[in-house]
Amino acid sequence: MDSTQSFQFFNRGPSPAVRLVFFAVLSLLLLFVDARYRYLESTRSALSVLVSPIQRLATLPGVLWQQAGDFFATQRSLADENKSLHQRHQQDAARLSQFQALQQENLQLRKLLALPQRGEFAAQPAEIVYAERDVFKRKILINKGADANVQAGQVAMDDSGIVGQVTRVYPWLSEVTLITEKDHAVPVQVLRNGLRTVVFGAGDTSRLSLRYMPVSSDIQGGDVLVTSGIDGVYPPGIPVARVEKIERDAAYPFARVACLPVAGVDRHRHLLILSGLPRPPERPAEERAAHNPKQKQKK
């Protein structure tokens, strides 16, 4: 019996096949746990401390290139930019004073109506460190993480509209899923007539779509979609998208509506992270028990 076993001078541990099976099973287990339950976020953030220096280093060539470009910007282009910014500042200042008056008036009216106040929310600026290196994922990483009290679920926007939502927080970084990510949904309203709907990302770089819009619904090209705020995640009234094209085909029950995001979802380097949004009131108990999501479509 013993003679059939091969004699080993040196003990080299288990054979490659045994190791392969062990580590393959371990990987599959991790995959299953990570995909289903998301238990491993703390491990991930601990390991990210090891990896993030390398990642920071890898963004350095790009940053240096950009700085060199900035350094060689001509005086003329700077003067032009200064002039246009000055003009814009004047226009904005005029609009701002108007806006402040309107805000005061709005506050007064809301008090009169005894409506819950739309809370002021704080915003902190963040810089994009790098974009996800997977062409099929629409995610970016920003330089504010748990150290700056960023929490998953917070909203990221730029100066013109919603960009995305914080989905994962590391010690010094956080991951923002863009609204153009495939199947990412944002509840919106048409600014013109208050029609409520949901806008979905198409997984493309710069395209959103409205699904389940009846052919007869009142929507036009150029309509602006703003957040409705009824989800409790996005604050109400922030622009999300503009309707670009509508295809109404009587053969299909729904119209095909293509939109473009208002914000520069794939352009800027700086974003604002909103915090301190008012919490929505708790769902009433009996309604929670008989929770039955009904698709409400206004016509």
Place this chain on the structure above:
Amino acid sequence: MPYRDHDNPEIQRPASNTFIVSSVLAALFLNGLPWEGVWLMLRPDFVALVLLYWCMHKPLRVGIGLSWAVGILADVADASLFGQHALAYTLLAFGGVVLHRRLQMFDLRHQTIQVFGIFVLTYVVYALVHWQVNNYVMWPYFLGCLTSTLLWAPLSILFQAMRQMRADQGIVND
């Protein structure tokens, strides 16, 4: 300095641990550079290349376990699911360790052909996991296999030269 591999084995000097670790870190760095668009599709997997090189040349030092650990780090760096890179690199290392004697019999041209098979296997595993989770196959990524394979010969020559340089330190060359 001509490249010799199998024909005179005494030229193979030991590789220091620092060299192995720094090569893996450099590979993670190269993978992390801001690749975009077409370049991202053509990006060779430097980590896979370096791991396969060490699994083939130093199978007792760099093996399946270490490759798995590097794969976990790659998963964190890439924000992919835990185990996606790890599983692919485990198979890669298994291929390298099991075939290391056979691969070292060949010259670089024939090695390249064999190595292509191992890379394709690695990418298939990675793409399969991706398909299971996301329900679509990333066909363009298979281009990365080709570029990785094309880099095999330059990488082998470079590492061999660097290992010789390290060994020659202190010897006067004329």
